[in-house]
Amino acid sequence: MAQMTMRDAINAALHLEMARDPRVIVLGEDVSGGAGGTSGNREASGGIFGVTKGLWPLYGDERVIDTPISESAIVGAAAGAALAGLRPVAELMFADFVGVCMDQIFNQAAKFRYMFGGKSSCPVVIRAAMGAGMNMGAQHSQTIYPFITAVPGIKVVVPSNAYDAKGLMLQALRDDDPVMFFEHKALYPRKGEVPDGDYTIPFGEAALVREGEHVTVVALARMVPFAEKAIDLLAKEGITCDLIDPRTTSPLDEETILESVENTGRLVVVDESPPRCSVASDIAGIVASKGFHALKAPIVQVTAPHAPVPFARELERAYVPGPQKIETAIRQVLKD
Amino acid sequence: MAQMTMRDAINAALHLEMARDPRVIVLGEDVSGGAGGTSGNREASGGIFGVTKGLWPLYGDERVIDTPISESAIVGAAAGAALAGLRPVAELMFADFVGVCMDQIFNQAAKFRYMFGGKSSCPVVIRAAMGAGMNMGAQHSQTIYPFITAVPGIKVVVPSNAYDAKGLMLQALRDDDPVMFFEHKALYPRKGEVPDGDYTIPFGEAALVREGEHVTVVALARMVPFAEKAIDLLAKEGITCDLIDPRTTSPLDEETILESVENTGRLVVVDESPPRCSVASDIAGIVASKGFHALKAPIVQVTAPHAPVPFARELERAYVPGPQKIETAIRQVLKD
Amino acid sequence: MATAPASSAPHAPLAREQLLRAYRTMKTIREFEERLHVEIQTGEIPGFTHLYAGQEAVAVGVCEHLSDRDYIVSTHRGHGHCLAKGCDVQGMMYEIYGRAAGLCKGKGGSMHIADVTKGMLGANAIVGGGPPLAVGAAIACRNRKDGTVSVAFGGDGSANQGTVFEAMNMAVVLKVPALFVFENNGYSEHTGADYAVGSKDIAGRARGFGMPAEKCDGSDFFAVYEAFGRLCAHARAGGGPATLEPVITRYYGHFEGDPQLYRAKDEVKRLRETMDCLKKFRARVEGEGWLKASDLDPIDEQVLAQIDVAVKSARSAPPAPESEVTTDVYATY
Amino acid sequence: MATAPASSAPHAPLAREQLLRAYRTMKTIREFEERLHVEIQTGEIPGFTHLYAGQEAVAVGVCEHLSDRDYIVSTHRGHGHCLAKGCDVQGMMYEIYGRAAGLCKGKGGSMHIADVTKGMLGANAIVGGGPPLAVGAAIACRNRKDGTVSVAFGGDGSANQGTVFEAMNMAVVLKVPALFVFENNGYSEHTGADYAVGSKDIAGRARGFGMPAEKCDGSDFFAVYEAFGRLCAHARAGGGPATLEPVITRYYGHFEGDPQLYRAKDEVKRLRETMDCLKKFRARVEGEGWLKASDLDPIDEQVLAQIDVAVKSARSAPPAPESEVTTDVYATY
Ligand SMILES: Cc1ncc(C[n+]2csc(CCOP(=O)(O)OP(=O)(O)O)c2C)c(N)n1
Numbered sequence A, B: 001m002a003q004m005t006m007r008d009a010i011n012a013a014l015h016l017e018m019a020r021d022p023r024v025i026v027l028g029e030d031v032s033g034g035a036g037g038t039s040g041n042r043e044a045s046g047g048i049f050g051v052t053k054g055l056w057p058l059y060g061d062e063r064v065i066d067t068p069i070s071e072s073a074i075v076g077a078a079a080g081a082a083l084a085g086l087r088p089v090a091e092l093m094f095a096d097f098v099g100v101c102m103d104q105i106f107n108q109a110a111k112f113r114y115m116f117g118g119k120s121s122c123p124v125v126i127r128a129a130m131g132a133g134m135n136m137g138a139q140h141s142q143t144i145y146p147f148i149t150a151v152p153g154i155k156v157v158v159p160s161n162a163y164d165a166k167g168l169m170l171q172a173l174r175d176d177d178p179v180m181f182f183e184h185k186a187l188y189p190r191k192g193e194v195p196d197g198d199y200t201i202p203f204g205e206a207a208l209v210r211e212g213e214h215v216t217v218v219a220l221a222r223m224v225p226f227a228e229k230a231i232d233l234l235a236k237e238g239i240t241c242d243l244i245d246p247r248t249t250s251p252l253d254e255e256t257i258l259e260s261v262e263n264t265g266r267l268v269v270v271d272e273s274p275p276r277c278s279v280a281s282d283i284a285g286i287v288a289s290k291g292f293h294a295l296k297a298p299i300v301q302v303t304a305p306h307a308p309v310p311f312a313r314e315l316e317r318a319y320v321p322g323p324q325k326i327e328t329a330i331r332q333v334l335k336d
Numbered sequence C, D: 001m002a003t004a005p006a007s008s009a010p011h012a013p014l015a016r017e018q019l020l021r022a023y024r025t026m027k028t029i030r031e032f033e034e035r036l037h038v039e040i041q042t043g044e045i046p047g048f049t050h051l052y053a054g055q056e057a058v059a060v061g062v063c064e065h066l067s068d069r070d071y072i073v074s075t076h077r078g079h080g081h082c083l084a085k086g087c088d089v090q091g092m093m094y095e096i097y098g099r100a101a102g103l104c105k106g107k108g109g110s111m112h113i114a115d116v117t118k119g120m121l122g123a124n125a126i127v128g129g130g131p132p133l134a135v136g137a138a139i140a141c142r143n144r145k146d147g148t149v150s151v152a153f154g155g156d157g158s159a160n161q162g163t164v165f166e167a168m169n170m171a172v173v174l175k176v177p178a179l180f181v182f183e184n185n186g187y188s189e190h191t192g193a194d195y196a197v198g199s200k201d202i203a204g205r206a207r208g209f210g211m212p213a214e215k216c217d218g219s220d221f222f223a224v225y226e227a228f229g230r231l232c233a234h235a236r237a238g239g240g241p242a243t244l245e246p247v248i249t250r251y252y253g254h255f256e257g258d259p260q261l262y263r264a265k266d267e268v269k270r271l272r273e274t275m276d277c278l279k280k281f282r283a284r285v286e287g288e289g290w291l292k293a294s295d296l297d298p299i300d301e302q303v304l305a306q307i308d309v310a311v312k313s314a315r316s317a318p319p320a321p322e323s324e325v326t327t328d329v330y331a332t333y
């Protein structure tokens, strides 16, 4: 066990699995950095966020592949290599770049198995840094996991902490299906206890981060630590909550959510995305269909507003759901 | 008034507006057809579904622009031309092709106004044929409006009949915001009464297609005629429903839906998309949040399963929600 | 891996068995498509179908250089590529009819036929969808260091899709054994290739990307075989990617039902005379004395019989049960 | 629209006023960026910023040919293009600080500065996002028949993005007045241009697409001005698109904070000596006797003062109110 950042935890998972399985390759822009540079420093970055650091020195150009800025070719090559027996990890530097390679994600990788009658699989992992919090503006701050959650055939991981990130990444690397792995930029530097060795966390199993009686709070990625803050504050007033971190939005652990609502009768869903066709609305819809009879109050969805992510510090801060909005939502759901 | 197919109704709207407003241009693959052909027949198709027929003979290469197979350049050029003062209509032959041009839709056209501080607008209309029903397989049959509904800054139109299609298209062409206009392939040949002249249907105003007491049914696009069938059948048993066709999913007429649920207390949402992060779940979530107290029973969502669209006739038929599944859902929502 | 001999060689550039196989495959594709053209009119075949008839020499001229361990990716017009790469005739026919016994259990259909065990990574209904995949398969080939290659088939229209350009550049950068075959049949749907390809020269554009590229007569099996042979040998030897632009024609509309109003009235009729790979092949092999008509005539009959069986079986075969709608979405749930 | 005179002309290729303006603009960009480089270290500027310092002669050499009625689209490294196209210094500085008075009310930031009234259709944080837009603006130019043009700025890295290739081919097909300027500064983030551009020749690749293309020294204002002048005249005259590849360097990291471990230790120092457009400009205009040091020195001072005011005002200006978060999403609700 060591205290480790989420960035390092994901890096550790990549290291472990590349050592274990020669089929794993990594490709993307600057995954080593320095190709064609003048310094002779061939690993000049190890990924723009440093998540693929140390892989190139061990595995070289063959398994750690720096690419041109060609996201469709990156994701497509990863998917094609997966069909051909490798287990590629494609890096999309920012999740916002799905727009230039969405076809390879949603019409190709995600659909092969089905279209081919179950006779092949496409074990590709697509990593992407997501989320607001660093004032990177509308095209570098989105949490676009709803688009991918909507797509049958691909699994979606949204870790909220270092421990989960490592175990989920190891699972993703061994999973026989395409996986999109969203890493929240603002969580990269957050530390947590992470075991040294090999462990996996199965997909579709939520974590119960807090246990309580009065309200079920479901939160994703960066919203989990924010929800913890709000919940811990309210605990001092005797208001206690279940806090559920689904960890994967597809598959989604409906059961854990429905069981909790069965006990609390009240649901708050917290999602950094804008509200429409979001995972927040998805979970709200599921509970309104399958957990209706347990509900004692209107479901409260805490999301970003229906607007792009603004640049200015003050505006972005107002845009992103934070502990205070979550606290207000919990109080509100208790009023009815 | 004339009986007209939905295809012809949209074509009529394009004709009317191109005659009225010289800024309107149309671009896409084969929008006239025959460029570079050997027959001398310069308008060889007028769009693969014939929706842009007759425009090239009137307006020529300058305003009716056949393009290479380059969807990013098509949508991007439309958005750029819109910034430069034109009112372009870009055709994506099939909505499934959003994957190769999603960036230009969701990061460019949809975000300009916001990113530019409200100082410009991007009045582009992106038309796309969508939907299953013609055994075109997983990559040519999707109803991908949830992806776009999720995106702040763009409006989303999903007409269910010829009359609405014409009025909504005229509105789209005059709207100052980017609009994505989804035309269900299976509805193209369906006829309805369509006035000859000019009329617009405002965005965000649902149509109340049937009025009833017992259940609120919300259905989109091709699901509207299917819901009508189911409802008319049940009416014979004395079960009556409100049938609401939102017509635009963004903006969404929440009020009409909430008012109806206020009366009926029961909601069935019918959507051709797979369930996760769908418009069905979106509407269910909204009602579970804002209309909860009126609800007497769990919301029932009728959607496609979480699977790609299968090819074989029998499988596709089982995949797409039809009148019978809607009928079953209405009976179910009445049981609780 | 053999370097193709010069086309003026006095003896056959391919062994007798290979010549017979190439002819059989081309003929199989032709009759497969001609029969589909007829059967589609019965309304029994779901969806819409893009026939490869007329382009057979390309698929076969290319795939004769490939083994099951090499990869191809294909297009919406994929039947020829599938057959040339060894997909089962009957399995394909079942698939096109949407039957449970189809290569994809009827879930894929004409535009999604695949058989990964044969190195056939799928027809693809997204224009430009395949080439990035081919680059990935080529990475696998490169890493295996066994001289295998990956081929991306595409049309003249696909040559303008951004994903394709990206794939071409990336293949050059990574120096992987990816081969791009752009079958220039003159049209993308209803639009002329010389209109949509700005440079009017797909091979030249490929050279601009930094790879060798050749143009050839796509209706001449030997021209395709030899040109692709050179490029393929280059790729197998570690020289990186290459492009072939076979100039060819399609006999039918873009999809079945297309009235082809963009083509001159007698264009297809004329091209059936001048650009028929089967006729050209027969003329060459019989003229050179490599094969006799009596070697080939029985093949014609066998092929027709095989297709007839395939269609008849497919017509009466059952579809997959409805429960199959939700299976095969994931490998593990 | 003027054809650029030969560079050996004994008299200045630009009028005195134009030379002074060009110098002022280049100097403004340089000092804008040098000052940001310092101010960013205070932590007051939100987000991450890509400085244009070193590349000024490209933006100015190009934009000196353009009026407000011509269009440009820009990139993540957009400050130079914005300033050269006439965006307000103070308005830009407000924007970069995220202030209400910013050109985009603080909603866009460094990577999204735009001023459509100046024909500046936006910096763009998506690599390859701009060129398709430029083709659209070029369609508008073509249809207006007023000889206006549309310019897409991009980097060497952007030249490999599919959207860019599509835009180039489409511009050729439609023969619209779109000009592609690929500033080859040797790197895309941490990757060398000669690695990522397979052909190692962006201009050559553009010629493969069927358009004229030139390479030039991007640190020599006159070289850029003249080369772009030729290509721009071609486009204005209805000849269709063209590409310019100015070879240039950036003085700072990819973004502020980048330690540039991929660059040789003394590379930037050396290039600051050999590829400084301001030094080269001064040497040329003073050497040829077109301008005197005493013409230029006051500009240096004025520019420094202007930037200082801009920064000071920006530091203390208020942000937009929180209510602005949800406005400007749509033109009509
Ligand atoms: C991304 C995308 N855009 C458009 C289409 C529609 N479409 C299918 S085939 C085709 C023409 C393809 O032309 P070409 O590449 O020359 O192949 P050919 O049909 O001639 O074999 C088009 C436009 C598509 N399937 N995918």
Ligand SMILES: Cc1ncc(C[n+]2csc(CCOP(=O)(O)OP(=O)(O)O)c2C)c(N)n1
Pocket: A029, A069, A071, A093, A097, A100, D076, D077, D125, D126, D127, D128, D154, D155, D156, D157, D158, D159, D185, D187, D188, D189, D254
């Ligand atoms: C689609 C997309 N992919 C990747 C990035 C991340 N990124 C931003 S700038 C950049 C490098 C661009 O290089 P180049 O075009 O040479 O421009 P330069 O930075 O040298 O000005 C990259 C990879 C992005 N913003 N958008």
Ligand SMILES: [Mg+2]
Pocket: C155, C156, C157, C183, C184, C185, C186, C187, C188, C189
């Ligand atoms: Mg073609």
Ligand SMILES: [Mg+2]
Pocket: D155, D156, D157, D183, D184, D185, D186, D187, D188, D189
């Ligand atoms: Mg660069």
